Amino acid sequence: MLKPGDAIGILGGGQLARMLALAAAPLGLDIHIFCPEPDSPAFRVAAGHVIASYSDEKALAEFAAQVSVVTYEFENVPAATAAFLAQRVPVLPGPRALAITQDRLSEKNFINEIGLATPGYLPVDDADMLVEAVAALGRPSVLKTRRMGYDGKGQAMIRPGTDLAEAWQSIGRQPAILEAFVPFEREISVLVARGQDGTVAAFDVCENVHRHHILASTLVPAALGPAASHVAIEHAARIATRLDYVGVLAVELFVGTDGSLLVNEIAPRVHNTGHWTLEACACSQFEQHIRAVAGWPLGASHRHADAVMENIIGAEADAWQALAKTGALNLYGKKQARPGRKMGHITRLKGQKGNKP
């Protein structure tokens, strides 16, 4: 168990690391960031930072020596990096959770192995396998690289008429999966925290709207009955427990038109769809993650208000003056507002006098 004054290392220096650092401070815990990009947003709220490649073993060893535990803000941490660090200091969530969730095929296999349902999928390792998979799963379907995809990157929609050779080319001829296209009623997610003692604390189920493959908004509570909510939370808790997970984990699910729940994706980290917990819960997803990896007791996940979180994407951040008047603004300190880049978010609490401003 970490004690006040101890330090947590975070791999990655983006907005999730930044919000983790802000949550660690009130617990008296210091944050050190390891990130290859200079001037990363999290550097400016951390006790220390290292700018180096994830393959720089000298830099990694020095980083490990400064901290009591290492965690990460993104699931694409190279396995060799995690293994190198884990020889020196605990890495949480553990290497197994990382290995499973950074590969779409192993992730979907795992989900099905523990008795939960996913959309149909087949592995695609070459152009011929793609032809066979499309024949089996039909069109429309979605070709996704097994590794390194996010915000719609590394994906190709297979529609009636799509040339399969071109699709295979477009994702870079990498190991991939083909997923059956699932008509769904809504997309939901469940954020759960699991402590080192195995305690699981779930946040309320929230509902997500994506635009251009990027999360646009999250609404809580989701328009879902109590029974389905209970099942969704039970699914997320099962995933966390079977992964022997420590930290916050996000599970994205599709709610079918018949009310069925299919697990779409697992993210072994704090997650964009949990940002509303900063304002609507006593203990946010960020504080829960810090508490979990520090070996502390988890905080309360209870929600005290309904909330809507909207992402601020690219040039939308130019309207910060107007935004600062209408809700709880959270800007990430990114210097350049490139198209599609998440620059911040804003949360509005409903039916509560304490809304900002």
Next chain:
Amino acid sequence: MLKPGDAIGILGGGQLARMLALAAAPLGLDIHIFCPEPDSPAFRVAAGHVIASYSDEKALAEFAAQVSVVTYEFENVPAATAAFLAQRVPVLPGPRALAITQDRLSEKNFINEIGLATPGYLPVDDADMLVEAVAALGRPSVLKTRRMGYDGKGQAMIRPGTDLAEAWQSIGRQPAILEAFVPFEREISVLVARGQDGTVAAFDVCENVHRHHILASTLVPAALGPAASHVAIEHAARIATRLDYVGVLAVELFVGTDGSLLVNEIAPRVHNTGHWTLEACACSQFEQHIRAVAGWPLGASHRHADAVMENIIGAEADAWQALAKTGALNLYGKKQARPGRKMGHITRLKGQKGNKP
């Protein structure tokens, strides 16, 4: 008006600067700290820091060049430091508010000049003036240095039998005031924010309990009728307006046994008695102060829960494990738990499911 990416400089690197830095980050504003003490708590959550004396003009000039505005976490900023910085960059709250509030005599004169009441007081510049003042104000009364007093330091109680020469010696024969002792029903404080456009936003009146001259706990709402609460807030707003103040200001008042309100002290900064706003209000005192000095619109001061804040003093911080289970813990990252030192605080919200853990 500062824009996201701009930097605010803070003089002082203690817990107040630390909590200001944590509030600035979500607004996309960077914080630079200037503080003579190495390893200050605020350094570890700031984009940059300077360790130098407040009289080091070279260091001050470099600091001023890095930031768009300078504010401070303590009222004892040397006048020469504030003046030197103010030639280079706006210093907020302004030098006049600082000059008035860092001298107990000028502060009490100011309060009376704007039509508000204080306990009786007389200036004491030498031993003879002390004898005369005690004759006029009676015993018990309190001898206080005009400058640099806090947490009971620089004070001597004049009781029946107290040797006046010894009392004068005990406070270091410095310019002082003698204050009449006021029997009071309770101590309250009002935190108000005033924006650059003159808008005033007040937090609800809270009630304070001191032990050994150090704040022990703050309770909100105060046990005060709506009329008296209204008057207390009006007093604080008048002080802020007449000082042409920008930022958060704390006004401590005594509530007499007859219900009368006497202004005890003004602090030109965020204040220990406003820490409950972190959990109980949408926009905390720290965010309000940052918004004000940045020239942004103020946030909402509405309170959404009743709260009790307790300070964690000295060795009480050793119980952090138990404390982490019972409320919203806020530790300040101080390495040594000296007796009387504020190490952190804990806030418990009442009647709200979302309480931690």
